[in-house]
Amino acid sequence: MTTIFRGTILHTKAFDEFESFENGFLAVSEDGKIIGVGNDYDSWLSSYKCNPSTLSEVRLSEDQFLMPGFVDCHIHAPQYAQYGLGLDMPLLDWLNTYTFPLEAKFSDQSYALKVYKRVVEATIRCGTTLASYFATNNLESTLILAREAARQGQRALIGKVCSNCNSPDYYVETAEESAKATEKFVAELQGLKNPLVLPTITPRFALSCSKELLQELGDIAKRLDVHVQSHISENLAEVQVVKGIFKTSYAGAYDNAGLLTKKTVMAHGVHLEDEEIALLKQRGTSVAHCPASNTMLNSGMCDVQRLINAGVTVGLGTDVSGGNSVSIQDALLRALDVSKHLDFFKKQNIRGTGEAKSPDPKYAQLKYKQALYLATLGGAKALSLDHMTGNFLLGKEFDALLVDVSVVEKPVRPLNVNELIEKFIYTGNDRNIIEVFVAGKRVKAPESA
Numbered sequence: 499m500t501t502i503f504r505g506t507i508l509h510t511k512a513f514d515e516f517e518s519f520e521n522g523f524l525a526v527s528e529d530g531k532i533i534g535v536g537n538d539y540d541s542w543l544s545s546y547k548c549n550p551s552t553l554s555e556v557r558l559s560e561d562q563f564l565m566p567g568f569v570d571c572h573i574h575a576p577q578y579a580q581y582g583l584g585l586d587m588p589l590l591d592w593l594n595t596y597t598f599p600l601e602a603k604f605s606d607q608s609y610a611l612k613v614y615k616r617v618v619e620a621t622i623r624c625g626t627t628l629a630s631y632f633a634t635n636n637l638e639s640t641l642i643l644a645r646e647a648a649r650q651g652q653r654a655l656i657g658k659v660c661s662n663c664n665s666p667d668y669y670v671e672t673a674e675e676s677a678k679a680t681e682k683f684v685a686e687l688q689g690l691k692n693p694l695v696l697p698t699i700t701p702r703f704a705l706s707c708s709k710e711l712l713q714e715l716g717d718i719a720k721r722l723d724v725h726v727q728s729h730i731s732e733n734l735a736e737v738q739v740v741k742g743i744f745k746t747s748y749a750g751a752y753d754n755a756g757l758l759t760k761k762t763v764m765a766h767g768v769h770l771e772d773e774e775i776a777l778l779k780q781r782g783t784s785v786a787h788c789p790a791s792n793t794m795l796n797s798g799m800c801d802v803q804r805l806i807n808a809g810v811t812v813g814l815g816t817d818v819s820g821g822n823s824v825s826i827q828d829a830l831l832r833a834l835d836v837s838k839h840l841d842f843f844k845k846q847n848i849r850g851t852g853e854a855k856s857p858d859p860k861y862a863q864l865k866y867k868q869a870l871y872l873a874t875l876g877g878a879k880a881l882s883l884d885h886m887t888g889n890f891l892l893g894k895e896f897d898a899l900l901v902d903v904s905v906v907e908k909p910v911r912p913l914n915v916n917e918l919i920e921k922f923i924y925t926g927n928d929r930n931i932i933e934v935f936v937a938g939k940r941v942k943a944p945e946s947a
Contacts, residue, residue: 500533501526501938503759505558506915507535509566509889510871513806523562524880526896535890561904563918564925565583565870566889567627567897567934568826569877571786571939572727572765572815572840574632575643576601576610578617581819584712585794589733592795593821594666595726601634601659610639614646615868619650622941624825625931627897630763630815631725632700635659635671637679641686651941652792652895655725655881657700659681660715664705673711681714684722694937703732703753704740716756717763723763725882730785731774732766733797743752749774758783761842761882766791767805767939770799775808789832799836802864802872804815813877814869823829827926830873832924837864866923900933901926913928 502525525534525542526637534542558564577597577621578704584596621629631647631654633640640658646656647654660676661669671679680699686699699719701707707715719726731737731748744751749770752758760782770778771796778785787802815821820923821829841846844858878888887897903909903921906929922930934942 499552499554502539502553502555503533503558503564504539504555506561506563506918507890507921508552510867510875511586511889511891513533513868513871513876516870520915524890526905526938527796528938530896532890532894532896532925535892542803556650558900559902559904560912561918563915563921563934565899565901566874566888567899568625568795568861568873569813569881569888570621570626570629570749570816570824571763571784571813571880572623572632572824573617573818573824574593574787574820575602575614575617576632576634576683577819578620578824579613579750582822583819585820585822587795588784589736589795589797589820597819598669599665601665604634604636604639605688605748606641607639608637611646614639614643617818618643618646618650618652622650622934623931624827624928625899625934626652626656626824626826627899627934627936627941628881628883628887630655630657630659630698630725632659632702632727635661635669635676637683640683641676644690644695648690648695651694651939653694653698653883653887653936655698656729657698657727659700660711661702661706662711663708665702672715673708674724676707676711677714679716681722683717693698696725698727699757700726701728701757703729703736704744704748705736706731708757709744712752712755712757715918719759719761720756723761725763726757726759727763728757728765730764730767731769732792733795734769736770741771747771747774749777753777753781763813764783765817766797766800770870775805775810779809782811784813784882785818786811786815786880787833788815788817788821788829789836790822790829791817793832793836794822795820799840801840802833803835803862805842811876811879812872813880814872825928826873826877827923828868833869833872834866842851866920869920870923876919896935896938898935899931900935901930902932903930905929905932
């Protein structure tokens, strides 16, 4: 049966292009595809030539709107078990004290199922319709994550983490073991024959992989034409160590191994040099902006506008558990915060810190509609899945959120389209997301349903 949503519909079509239909409609076919969207429902209905009895209509209230689902370009699924902990440490200390010991526990498949079930539930609850997950080094538990995402109906990229050096003795592989397990993982995941869940090659970061392993992983990604994800230039100390080992830039270390592709997303990119940004653009490689963890782990402030102006595609990541929330709506808000803070440092003489060291009077703060793009279509582009999701163009799959800004407290007056989305961005949370759809199927229902 075709479903018709009637009411306020909104999405983005580009970084600076926001489109809305205040008294609009969106039609979804039985197979979950968008077959109509706009303002003139009667005209569409007459051209569609269907039996009205085959239509199911959903009327939105004045406090509700329909928007594309959130895309989380970078999240560590096992670390959901520790999110909110250890966030007073810098990156490398945090990894050794909290993260490596935790991830080593995922050789216990019952423990893995317990955590992975919860993280998928939590991300769906917060409106994530597409997530790019890091799992752990353990092959079998990583397959558990893939099966759990498939069971709950979430669209996901799943990566078995690879690391053969600069890791604890209790949590490390050989290069041969890592490469073989990666190939087996890709085959097993493709064997699920679930179009929503795809494999992604996942070297943890350059420091945890030898040159030989990186090259093996690059060869696998090219031969099997699959996605790639990793970290880049997150922390200044990390950047210096990478340069010392690989005798090249951070981006160069990955590029030499063939890991910078049009299907690659690199998390963070806080301290990228101009030449590295140019290389990412040339290769078509994207960046996942993770404002929460960049702050929590004292990594720095990523200038997203610098990346976008240079032609690099950017999406958002929660980076749980370096980030302290599984919500992309929270990441969106943090991205706006960081952009404002950068504006302060580039333009103001702040009492207590002094004048801007590198003034940039032309710096433009990120706007909330641009941040919405990063959280939806920008993320889908960053994960090379924008041909099927990210906005409401005809023919795309219906990945969507039904948002109600009156759930906690009804607005004192009716809000227009811009005010509805702004209200949600700045004051909303998962309670305002009353329904979530992936490929046309409802994966989160109202609490009363």
